[in-house]
Amino acid sequence: MASTSTMAGNGFRNFAVSCAILCTALYLGDSMSLPIDRTSSPMLDAAAVAAGKITNVHSDHMFIAEYSHGEWRKARIQPYRPIPMAPFALGLHYAQIVFEGMKAYRQDDGGVAVFRTPRHHARFVRSCERMCMPAVPADLFADAVHTLVSVDAGWVPPGPDSAYYLRPFMIASEERMGLKVADEYLFMVLGGPFRPVFTKPLAIKVEREYVRAAAGGTGSAKCAGNYAAAMYPTQIAKDEGFDQILWTNAGSHELVEESGAMNVMFVIDGVVTTPPVTDTILDGVTRISVLQVCADLGIPTAERQIRVDDLVAGVASGSVSEAFGVGTAAAVAPIKTIGVDGARYDLPLAPGPIATQIRARLDAIRHGREHDAHGWMHHVPVASL
Ligand SMILES: Cc1ncc(COP(=O)(O)O)c(C=O)c1O
Structure with missing residues (x-):
């Protein structure tokens, strides 16, 4: 179960920096299966995130996995960065793209918890099916979401109106001229601190x-x-x-x-x-x-x-x-x-x-x-x- 982060600004920042320098694949979670490549230049300012001064920006890491030949491969957490995409990638032209929106919340005791992962996964799979895209297995989806949140936990803001927004999404990445159901996909999970979009009635x-x-x-x-x-x-x-x-x-x-x-x-x-x-x-x-x-x-x-x-x-x-x-x-x-x-x-x-x-x-x-x-x-x- 979760141990707690105090979110103490400099302490946490130093911790994040040391993690990056050591470049360890330290995952304290229940998966241990995902390789983690930590950023060597973390942007996290935990004190500013905790104070609500940094919001609606991406966090330091992302999850990515590749689908080809009927299998998901190379699932990993890596530093957030642009993804290579062929201009003729099918998703860019024919919109074989599905996504989810979900949130992780800072607990009052300092922990972090994600809201209703299985329900979001089930909807993601239904969306994939409708768009002729391969399903992401439940354990891969959960590992991706929960490991990213764990690695970037310092980015989860406290407070009733704040959360860490999670964006799982899949795009047809196969490079091909001409309309067809793609055979290759990328599944990614991104996230960052977030405040509700509507502030007035x-x-x-x-x-x-x-x-x-x-x-x-x-x-x-x-x-x-x-x-x-x-x-x-x-x-x-x-x-x-x-x-x-x-x-x-x-x-x-x-x-x-x-x-x-x-x-x-x-x-x-x-x-x-x-x-x-x-x-x-x-x-x-x-x-x-x-x-x-x-x-x-x-x-x-x-x-x-x-x-x-x-x-x-x-x-x-x-x-x-x-x-x-x-x-x-x-x-x-x-x-x-x-x-x-x-x-x-x-x-x-x-x-x-x-x-x-x-x-x-x-x-x-x-x-x-x-x-x-x-x-x-x-x-x-x-x-x-
Ligand atoms: C079209 C549409 N309807 C409803 C919802 C609300 O769904 P949820 O509560 O799962 O975010 C969303 C947001 O995802 C949406 O995009």
């Missing part, structure tokens, strides 16, 4: 023209192309003064789906209500965790379709009392304003009491203040000083 625009996903498409996969396709309508919404889009179903545009990189929840007559997961909605890890937290707290929930018209009527009548987005990057993000067909409707409270309660419980579990009843946190070993 959101204004979201109900999208009635553009489509993020249609039945039978790739909406439930976390593939790069989905995000590229969302940029143009999102930019229009931003130009109109909104923070994000609230996507609706392709075709009739009557049903609420999800928003940007968040699933959405509405408190309707006291019930936390969210659209069911279909093949047009990403199966959010935060979403399913929030539904569990609600069950634990005795807050009623419903997974059902939500009509835009009912939402508007509910906000006007007061039956819709809260709205919020949930996602790894966004955490629990209160929504203040919903824009529909040129009109704007304001929620009475953003954040409201239910979102606040959910967020506090999730935070407490993630930072080790609340018993982890569902086994969501994977504690990684960190170097003791």
Whole structure:
């Protein structure tokens, strides 16, 4: 189990530097299987990371593995650096690229724990399958994520709104002119200290023209192309003064789906209500965790379709009392304003009491203040000083 890092600035920095000088493959973890090539020029300023002065930058190391001839090879932790990529690499042209977004949290006792690795792995594998890409075995995925966090533990900031963001991703690296399913891939995990993207209550625009996903498409996969396709309508919404889009179903545009990189929840007559997961909605890890937290707290929930018209009527009548987005990057993000067909409707409270309660419980579990009843946190070993 984890020993603790005190995060004492200079002490930790000296420790990191000595590690680099010795160039040891010191991994205190439960894997021991991954070779570790430590950087000889660490950028870590642990005191600045701990003080929240360094955020949204990459940490010192990365994980990388190569796939060819039907096997994963050369899995390793190495210094963060650019990757060689042929200009004709298939992924760069045909978007065979999938990724995950997950987080490691500094525990109140100084340790570090990763949130729901198996659930993120399962979604990664589903995304790979949809894009004709090879699966990453569960133990390789977990080793990659947990070893990187362990090696770069000094980069995990403390505090309720901070975390170490992890970006596992895979790209088709085979060099080939012409459209085909690639035979060669790179699987990488990157990370760095991170603060939630939204710092104030959101204004979201109900999208009635553009489509993020249609039945039978790739909406439930976390593939790069989905995000590229969302940029143009999102930019229009931003130009109109909104923070994000609230996507609706392709075709009739009557049903609420999800928003940007968040699933959405509405408190309707006291019930936390969210659209069911279909093949047009990403199966959010935060979403399913929030539904569990609600069950634990005795807050009623419903997974059902939500009509835009009912939402508007509910906000006007007061039956819709809260709205919020949930996602790894966004955490629990209160929504203040919903824009529909040129009109704007304001929620009475953003954040409201239910979102606040959910967020506090999730935070407490993630930072080790609340018993982890569902086994969501994977504690990684960190170097003791
Ligand atoms: C399109 C989309 N929906 C929902 C989510 C929320 O998912 P999660 O809670 O797993 O981060 C994300 C973020 O990954 C996303 O990109």
